Amino acid sequence: MFKFLFERDTWQEVFDSLNKNKLRSILTMVGVWWGILLLIALLGSARGLENSFNRLFGSFATNSVFIWGQSTSKPFKGFQEGKRVRLSLTDAKKVEENIEGIEFVIPRNQNQGLVVRGELSGTFGINGDYPLLDKVQKVNLMHGRFINQNDIDNRKKVAVISESIYKQVFEKDEEAIGELIQINGMNFMVVGLFEDSNINMGPRTEIHIPFTTFQQIYNQGDQIGWMMITGKPEYDIRQIEEDSKLMLKNLNKIHPQDKRAFGSFNLGSEFAKMTGFLTGMQFLTWFVGIATLIAGVFAIGNILLITVKERTKEIGVRRALGATPFEIKRQIVVEAVTLTLIAGFFGIISGGWILIALDSAFGQGPDATIVNASVSIAVVFVAIIILVILGTLIGLIPAFKATSIKPIEALREE
């Protein structure tokens, strides 16, 4: 049945008929070419945006909310409005123990501090952290280790510093791990060096020291700067945020309706907004691409149909010479599929060029808006399958048209 596809004559006939009617062939290909080009370019850039987005947020546990104290906006239980609100370790513990759906709560403290090393110095953000932080905000270590439980238990004077701090207080290529740096006049040993993150949560240049050490040197007592709450994947992080805030208001004698007392940033809902946007965009892209593709293939069908009318006589002659309807249909379908496939391949190639151009324009460097804009082989494969199917179907319309009339009607002089 498909033996004819491997015969030189079949292709000779198809090539002849396409080649001898160049304008028609080129016109018919433009539609499909455009559809595929759009599909590939749009899908690729959507993927690129998604990649850049994942790169940005990838190091965060996205089902998280950050909460910090501000000041009250309503008087409550004898307290004036404008009371300063400060969270405490006890608050964090209570939230973790009582709110449903919480994976963990991480208290954090933060302060500015002068860091000195020999001649070199700089002012950086100093964070008092628990080892668990690594679970929420992935610390990409280049050398050494992150803070561990031993550091916490013994209030060790150790520091994990970022790449950019290393560059400011160390000489080039100098070994950092095991070296001492001075933070607010106290010696700390550098135990880890991590990559700068792409996303800016707090001061960009950071030092992590053990939470307990921070407590001690800044004389913080029970107070904490903010807490990071991560929900279990199956729980809605917005509900967790509300529950936690209500409980915190209760613990700190704050009016339940007070909107200003606690500030928060819900990474989860921001993330959901963005992923929703991206999903929408992907959907739109498929929709637009496939619609364009179908339009293009229909254009091909239409033009083929016109040319079948034009070629009615030729088809009549072929039939008079002994071509069976199947042979006629076969040829027209093969012509249609060949046209769509050639146009499709050009579309894939030019779509690829557009992605390469996008990549060199927007895809370079760590702050790129489009990262690795690309389409998977699977998508290309699906596109080709769609092309073949549509090409066949669209070829069938003129093919049936061409063979539905008697040969004599095709041959009759106008």
Added chain:
Amino acid sequence: MLTIKKLHKSYPIGDRSLHVLKGIDLSVDEGEMVAIMGSSGSGKSTLLNIIGMLDEADEGEYILDGVTIKNLTEKKAAIYRNKFLGFIFQSFNLINYKTAQENVTLPLYYQGLKRKERQEKSLFHLEKVGLRDWADHHPSELSGGQKQRVAIARALAANPKLLLADEPTGALDTKTSYEIMAFLQQLNDEGKTLLIVTHEEDIANMCKRIVRLKDGVIMEDVKVDQVRAEQYV
């Protein structure tokens, strides 16, 4: 070769129908050269097309080479056309974007012959019609007589028993017409059976038998002394 009995054919025109062939009885033996004549609209082409299986009769019997032609599938009809019949048209009906040789090759392609065999056979037949040197030319580069000769070569290519020609000289001047007729006579001499529709008495007299149609019936069917066309060329 072929036998036709009580053949009827009507065409629907609006809600009425036009009775074109009203009971044709005709029998043609192998080796005959028959002219079909009649005024315009008398049904000559209709009859020839039914014989050529390009069209179907409404009623009556048609036997070609011992096979009853009735309710053929389009596929069977195509195979018979390819095996038994060669067509020559008034307007040549060559495919414009193919060369003379490619046109001649076409029926051989549908016969399923190998490429090499097709090349050889088509060149042989072009040689026969005296156009071997024109093999690579497109129809637009050929004169009317040359086009018709290419068409004849194409009709001959598949080696059919019966050649059907609908006004083969209708688009040609007298001299060229006689050349074509001389050639058709030569084919007949070699044993081919020919049916030729024509308007012109002189062309008809170059055949061996004249069948005259009028109002859908055969009015006259006579054998004639063949006038040889060579003498006028």
